[in-house]
Amino acid sequence: FWSTSSTAGKSTLCWLTSLAYAEKYPQTGTYVIDLSPQADVSHLLLGNCTVLELSQKTLYYYFMRRMHSPHQLPENSKMFRELSFRPFDVVLPHNKMPENLMLVHGDPRTELLLEAIIDMFSQFTQPFTWFTVFSWLKDFIWVLEKYSTFEKNTFFIDCSSSFHVL
Numbered sequence: 001f002w003s004t005s006s007t008a009g010k011s012t013l014c015w016l017t018s019l020a021y022a023e024k025y026p027q028t029g030t031y032v033i034d035l036s037p038q039a040d041v042s043h044l045l046l047g048n049c050t051v052l053e054l055s056q057k058t059l060y061y062y063f064m065r066r067m068h069s070p071h072q073l074p075e076n077s078k079m080f081r082e083l084s085f086r087p088f089d090v091v092l093p094h095n096k097m098p099e100n101l102m103l104v105h106g107d108p109r110t111e112l113l114l115e116a117i118i119d120m121f122s123q124f125t126q127p128f129t130w131f132t133v134f135s136w137l138k139d140f141i142w143v144l145e146k147y148s149t150f151e152k153n154t155f156f157i158d159c160s161s162s163f164h165v166l
Contacts, residue, residue, distance in 0.1 A: 011040035014158040022098035029150030031102045033157045039106025041158040058107035066136045073139050081147040
């Protein structure tokens, strides 16, 4: 979900769509990747729960590792599957969160890191920085899918309007 408007309702639509999808298809892994610096969809899914060590449980950690290995997945890529978790395990049980819903929590540092990635690649006159970052995200989704316990998976990505790299 992406729009040039900052108040278009992207996070709300991502939240509602992913919940409805997870409820309709309980045998499918439904992943929500929160790329918004405000982590809006994460807050919508988790409410007031704050259980994360942000440096280890967001895409920020993954992108940091990819900066050191920009052209291929780092060894032991299996560890990146642990960046997703079930909101069902975190929020109060009476919230009735679908058990097949997985979240990669948003992190305000991700967008700052992507600015550093742009700078890093501009030194090497790499014209398609967005393509590189997009391929990293694609690799991340591949890891989640490869190590998923579900036979089939669907991914919802919430992006900020200022997330111009993607």
